Amino acid sequence: xxxxxFNPLHSDSEIPxxxxxxxxxxxxxxxxxxxxxxxxxxxxxxxxxAVMALFKTSDTEIEIKNIAVIESYRSKGxxxxxxxxxxxxxxxxxxxxxxxGTSDTGFQQIRFYEKNGFIKTGIRKDFFIENYxxxxxxxGLQMRDMILLTHHLPE
Numbered sequence: 001x002x003x004x005x006f007n008p009l010h011s012d013s014e015i016p017x018x019x020x021x022x023x024x025x026x027x028x029x030x031x032x033x034x035x036x037x038x039x040x041x042x043x044x045x046x047x048x049x050a051v052m053a054l055f056k057t058s059d060t061e062i063e064i065k066n067i068a069v070i071e072s073y074r075s076k077g078x079x080x081x082x083x084x085x086x087x088x089x090x091x092x093x094x095x096x097x098x099x100x101g102t103s104d105t106g107f108q109q110i111r112f113y114e115k116n117g118f119i120k121t122g123i124r125k126d127f128f129i130e131n132y133x134x135x136x137x138x139x140g141l142q143m144r145d146m147i148l149l150t151h152h153l154p155e
Contacts, residue, residue, distance in 0.1 A: 004049075006085055009039035016041065019051035022068035025136050033065045040089075042082065049073045052082050054089060057099070062090050064100040083116040091153050098151045103128060103136075103143040110147060118149035 009016070016039070020030050033055055042050035050073065053066040064086055069078045090098045100118065102109040110120075127146035128136055136143045 003045045004081070005043045006081075007041055007043070009041055015039070016048060016051050019048060019068050019070070020053065020066050022051075022070070023066050025132060029132065030066065037065055038089075040082075040085065042078065044073075050078050050082055052086060054086060060096040062086075062093070062095045062098055064098065067100075079112060080116060087151065087153065096153055098153060099148060101127075101146040101148050103138055104145040104147050105138040105141040105143050106147075107139060110149070113149045116151070118151045120147060121150040122148035124148065 015030075015034060017027055017030065019041075020034065021027065024030050034053060037053040037055045040052045040054070041048045042052075047070075050069040051066065052064065055063045055065045057063050067079065067082055067086075069082075086098055098118075099121075100113055101124065102113070104123075114120075124146040126144060128143040
């Protein structure tokens with residue numbers, strides 16, 4: 001884990017859908033935001049192990065649109081490394097808030113964000129019903145609403 005490198009994806013590079021699809025259900029859903037997002041990869045000695053896509057929603061807010069870690073690196077602190085990097089990028093670019101949305105059935109993800117300083121700030125009702133062509137299930141429950149979480153960055 002000591003040989004990790006974190007780098008932005010160059011504009012002429014291939015989009016890492018294989019990683020992005022770990023956190024989003026369809027390529028079509030990813031294509032709704034990915035071309036207007038900044039993509040970052042976390043790489044170990046041999047492979048890309050995580051991805052993060054950040055999307056500017058306003059002059060004061062940036063949103064994490066996608067964050068994913070490959071299975072073999074989960075539960076090893078990689079997600080928290082990505083959260084730390086997202087906060088650094090947001091601060092360096094003078095954003096005041098960092099937001100993220102996740103499914104109302106994503107109990108583990110919600111706990112993860114809260115553990116990393118995010119608080120629940122809203123709900124997008126029926127987001128997963130209206131934005132996906134088929135029902136999506138997580139933890140045995142149909143994904144319906146998106147839970148919005150926000151981290152306020154120190155000045």
